[in-house]
Amino acid sequence: MDKTLNFQFRKLTFIKTDSEELNQLENTTLMRAVFNEYKQVFPLKKALSKTQYGFTASAQESGNCRLLRITDIKEDGINWATVPFCDCDEIEKYRLDEKDILIARTGGTTGKTTLIQNIEENSVFASYLIRLSVADNYNPEYIYLFLNSYLFWNQILELKNGTAQPNVNAVKMTTILFPSCPKEIQDEIVEYKKNKVITNSILKQAESDFQNINLVHQNLKLILSENDKQTNIVSRLKQAILQEAIAGQLTTEWRTENPMQKGNPDTDAAALLAKIKAEKQRLITDGKLKKEKPLAEIAIDEIPFSIPDNWIWCRLGEICLKIHYGFNASAKLNTTGVRLLRITDIQNNKVDWKSVPSCDYCEADLGRYLLNNNDIVIARTGGTIGKTFLVENISEKSLFASYLIRAIPSTVISAYFLKSFMECPLYWKQLYDAAWGSGQPNVNATSLTNLYIPLPPLAEQKEIVEKVDRLMNIIDRLEQQIKHRKQLAENLMQTVLREAFE
Known part of the structure; x- marks a missing residue:
């Protein structure tokens, strides 16, 4: 496999849900299947007709158009009703169109993308976003799948390294490598993501790979979920011990011996x-x-x-x-x-x-x-x-x-x-x-x-402290074991997922 492409899984801190992580994993299996079949790798600029920085303006309660910002882009899409307004005297230049792709170019979400869909009124995009306009011979949704794969993230994170403030610019973005395939195959891949209809060998292989990855992911998530339950139980146990301590329930026998x-x-x-x-x-x-x-x-x-x-x-x-x-x-x-x-x-x-x-x-x-x-x-x-x-x-x-x-x-x-x-x-x-x-x-x-x-009383206070310390030391050891098991499970998950893309 071409060493310039890195499909390996890596933990992304801004991905908060299992479904989003699985989405990135599935997209990665699709990109790898495309590469294995066609062995065509191009810089992203080949798939783009234009890149453009956004409009510099302050958000307002009213104006002649909406102003889409990084913070308006959520995991479940864009709620256009909550996007603020601005006054833009160059609407034609910055107006968003269906299937535009926007990418955050700075901050903690650098590299995060959204695909513009179901836009109902004039909207422009803010200056911390870059617009990627996809060329006619490429499917924007295929490019969007690539931009939400670990193949993309491994490259974008490399571009971010070495700078004090994480950021990418339009020129850097166009150098990122993606696996290319004919337009009709792109369309079939996009359709597969929506309806899971297998129409070619690429999709068959990708589905098989993803099923194996998903099974491992589910099993390890069950382990982590059980681990979280144990952590919660330990936390409640600590509070129960402290409650018994200040209610005198830990020292009942002591009081009998020390009236x-x-x-x-x-x-x-x-x-x-x-x-x-x-x-x-x-x-x-x-x-x-x-x-x-x-x-x-x-x-x-x-x-x-x-x-x-x-x-x-x-x-x-x-x-x-x-x-x-x-x-x-x-x-x-x-x-x-x-x-x-x-x-x-x-x-x-x-x-x-x-x-x-x-x-x-x-x-x-x-x-x-x-x-x-x-x-x-x-x-x-x-x-x-x-x-x-x-x-x-x-x-x-x-x-x-x-x-x-x-x-x-x-x-x-x-x-x-x-x-x-x-x-x-x-x-x-x-x-x-x-x-x-x-x-x-x-x-x-x-x-x-x-x-x-x-x-x-003072002597009983000292007895309570000794008992609490003994019990808490036992619980602390138990807590460390739980944390160790959780770390092992997380390490195993990352190892298995990395190996799946080697």
Whole structure:
């Protein structure tokens, strides 16, 4: 086979559905069958009468014609009713015609094409698109099939490489190689795609090849689907464990072995809460903590489930020394000096402190925003809203940025227990209820302060953390096995599909 043609399968990130992936695979089998039969390969310019860049204009609510943009081209076609308007003084030059092919020439969808069909009113195309007008001796739909095959994508991705911004131009497009065949064969291939009528040996071979590929594709997709179900089960299992932890169900036996001693913070949560309040009062007296307004008592109808008799319901603000916003400063590219921890520096509950950027600050900022071990920072806005990070083994002096909120736990409770609470269903329900009360999802220090939490005695908190850690380690290993099996299945699929086109 001519080495200039690469029919191999490759994963395309913008293809989201199995049906679209199968469509690309089927088109590739057709292109390979054509090549095997005719051995004719030409640059795309041979099949084109013209290439043309689109019209530069801004989209408007009204105008003398529609303006088709890259974003108007969807997987299921074009909804012309939603395409915006523009005023174009050169409609004849840019007017779209039936069977025109448009190709995106820049951005993440570079190379993506659409075939113009069922156009009902004057429409022009925007400047980030290239029009391919197909010559009379070629079927536009045949060329469109080629443009939606891995033979095309392997070439377009090569053209995109080596540039900072992915793009192709009209000249590059015309150099792409395609397998050619007589016009009547093109017509039969197009008809086959619509009605699956086999009229020649090319189609017979292509159908046989695609059936084999489709069978492999279906079997491997079943494996991946089962894998996704297992991942979902593991995720629900984690949440169930955390829920049992904060409801006292993991430590029933421990309480039997360690009955409540009234007034002992290790076994009596009311005594523990009193100890926390005494700690906060000492800090207020010493001028190290600002006195805050008393928090509202938790109403009966707020309590979502029962807890053990030696536990107590309280608000997050009652067991934290302080809950406050971060430092408003710009990150500096260098990673020396005092750091500025941002939401984006927290990945998978870990921070690479050496890579956290620095910032400008004054001594007063250090006193207010310097992170310490056992602090918990919480993302207050954006896609990671509510995500938490427990600071431990901190290796660099670091402040925390303004899109984070810090909760400083009392020194007489387990910060690890508090972190477990901040991953459980009760935490997420309260946080989402507070965050989505306005147009832009965000959580503030006040809403966090007022979260209600079941507080166990101190010794039981430590027992809960140990049990949760043991169970989560088991689940993490299971999760890694599931991920490994999924990666193996995906690798197998790509290997099988690549080999199918060798």
